[in-house]
Amino acid sequence: MSKPLHRIVIVGGGAGGLELATKLGRELGGKKKANIILVDGSPTHIWKPLLHEVATGALNTGEDEVNYFGHAYRNGYQFEFGWMQGVDRERKTITLAAVRDAQGDILTGEREICYDTLVLALGAIANDFGTPGAQEHCMFLNTPSDAERLRRRILDLSFAVGASGHGASKLTIGIVGGGATGVELAAEIDHTIREMHNYGANLSPAQLEITIIEGAPRILSGAPESLSHYATEALAQRGIMVACNARVAAVSDSGFTLADGQQLKAMIRVWAAGVKAADWLSGLGLATNRNNQIEVTTCLQTQTDPNVFAIGDCAAASDGEGGPQLAATAQVAHQQASWLADALIRKLNGREITPFVFKPQGMMVSLGKHTAVGSLAAIVGPQRNYYVEGRGAKLIYASLYRLHQAAVHGWVLAGLLWIGDKLRRVARPTLKLH
Numbered sequence: 001m002s003k004p005l006h007r008i009v010i011v012g013g014g015a016g017g018l019e020l021a022t023k024l025g026r027e028l029g030g031k032k033k034a035n036i037i038l039v040d041g042s043p044t045h046i047w048k049p050l051l052h053e054v055a056t057g058a059l060n061t062g063e064d065e066v067n068y069f070g071h072a073y074r075n076g077y078q079f080e081f082g083w084m085q086g087v088d089r090e091r092k093t094i095t096l097a098a099v100r101d102a103q104g105d106i107l108t109g110e111r112e113i114c115y116d117t118l119v120l121a122l123g124a125i126a127n128d129f130g131t132p133g134a135q136e137h138c139m140f141l142n143t144p145s146d147a148e149r150l151r152r153r154i155l156d157l158s159f160a161v162g163a164s165g166h167g168a169s170k171l172t173i174g175i176v177g178g179g180a181t182g183v184e185l186a187a188e189i190d191h192t193i194r195e196m197h198n199y200g201a202n203l204s205p206a207q208l209e210i211t212i213i214e215g216a217p218r219i220l221s222g223a224p225e226s227l228s229h230y231a232t233e234a235l236a237q238r239g240i241m242v243a244c245n246a247r248v249a250a251v252s253d254s255g256f257t258l259a260d261g262q263q264l265k266a267m268i269r270v271w272a273a274g275v276k277a278a279d280w281l282s283g284l285g286l287a288t289n290r291n292n293q294i295e296v297t298t299c300l301q302t303q304t305d306p307n308v309f310a311i312g313d314c315a316a317a318s319d320g321e322g323g324p325q326l327a328a329t330a331q332v333a334h335q336q337a338s339w340l341a342d343a344l345i346r347k348l349n350g351r352e353i354t355p356f357v358f359k360p361q362g363m364m365v366s367l368g369k370h371t372a373v374g375s376l377a378a379i380v381g382p383q384r385n386y387y388v389e390g391r392g393a394k395l396i397y398a399s400l401y402r403l404h405q406a407a408v409h410g411w412v413l414a415g416l417l418w419i420g421d422k423l424r425r426v427a428r429p430t431l432k433l434h
Contacts, residue, residue: 006034006348009094009115011084013040013068014048016312016333017121019407021077023341030076034348037113039096041083043068046144047404048123049330052185054147056154056192057432058369061144063424066408080113084122087284089305092116117307117344120294121337122281124313124328127274127291133251134176138271141181150270151432154189157267162202170209174256174266176248177273178214178221180365183231185272186210187368190238211241211264213256215273218244222327223363227373230389234367248273275328277314289316298355300340311336319358330400331361334407364397372397 008028010021021038029036044065046054053059072079082096093112100106125142128134139150154173161171173189175182193201193208212219212235219235219242220228232242247259255265277292287295287303293316295303300317302308311317312333317326326332335358343353364374372393388396405414 005032006116007037007114008034008117008119008344009037009039009113010119010121011039011094012121012123012312012314013038013042013045014121014123014312014333015330015404016337017119018045018066018068018071019334019404020119020121020311020337020341022071022075022408023338024344025072025075025077027341027345028076028348029078036077037080037115038068038072038077039080039082039084039094039113040068041081041097042143043081044144045071045408047330047401050401051141051144051147052181052188052366054144055141055150055185056188057151058188058192060432061148063421065144071408082108082111085110085280087118087308088112089285089308092118092307094118115307117347118309119340120281120302120308120310120314121312121333122278122314124275124277124293126271127276128271129274131248131251134248134271137251137253138176138269140271141185150268153268154192158193158196158201158203161207162204170207171203171268172209172211172255172266173268173270174211174213174264175270175272176213176256177271178212178216178219178242178244179272180220180363182212182214182270182272183219183235184366185270186212186235186240187238187366190240191368205239208239209241210239211243211266213246213248213258213264214242214244215247216244220365223365224375227363227365227375230373231365231367234371234373238368275313281314286310291316299343299353300336300356309340311340317356321355326358329363330404332358334404335359338407364393364400366394366397370394 008024010017021036024036028034044067046061046065050059054061068079082099084094085097086095093114096111098106098110099108126140140146157171161169175186189210194205197204218228220231235242248256249259250257251269257263279292282288282292289295293314294310295316296310298321300309300311302310313328319326339356346353362375364372366372371390373389374393376388402414405417
């Protein structure tokens, strides 16, 4: 009787989880060396760093999302549809919640999935830091459905303000958080309104008021100061206001109250300041930090159980032994997924695994359709300063998504998808306006 295949269960199909499942599926699953199972409560994947483009209609989820069922079939792994809600580490099982349809009727009850190795790649959600009114009155950008709701809200209010007949009417938008997400969203919304006006919408760009609210002394506080300065100037040229050293004390249905008592009116309120892991992760019996992130070793194994790994935004991983915690970014998740795929293959072959080492690749921030700003540590090395800006930087920024597509689909299919995108842009509007 043959020995059962080792079962590797990956929970979470974000950038890290999907890339890990893809590589393990091709190297192990398709060759019948192990069973690879990906679990997610959504049937499709969209690259999270581009959610700001989904929110403005620049990226169409119907064309750019990856269907897990079809992708699993082509890449040697299995897909299980459902949300994880618990783990039994003694029995080595995870529990998936009941699946319901749009009307709330149960399609399938709770079920268990056995594992030999478990990888948690559950991503993160926005951290509102307990700010009164934030959950009730702000929109978030955690999921494609969040982005779609924001897109519809922008379209609806753009029409309402433009149809009012009062040129003095304003579409006011407040974005809390001057990190990459907040900056990219502000620039993309500004571009969208300008494009809509070119298409004939009554709302003029002059009627748009966007304010980024940042608690630190400058936006993009994790980037070199020169990049922050360039981004601030680029936003100012578009009429986007930046309020630094400003902390939000409360949110209402009309806007924000700052810590100094100032009132900032905003018809659309978006929270993009900080991230944390989902609250339920702290109840799994695994060691977590104050942001519910799972504490892991330098080999990405949880501090509590060597058979359970965690990668990406849900993991509290240090940069080397005793180093600072790695940021919750796509490049960290990508490198962890690539390293862990190789490490698990080595482990199954009885070989020793060495600690994960993060290699900084710099950072890129989009500032609209034709410009971006960033640093290129991947090219010149992390010890030197080399910055790019403008159209050249935007080309590099766009290439990051193509690299993700190549990791998920392979270079040939990624190339065909790029050609398809170019052809669609010839025949269709540059924005999804419905």
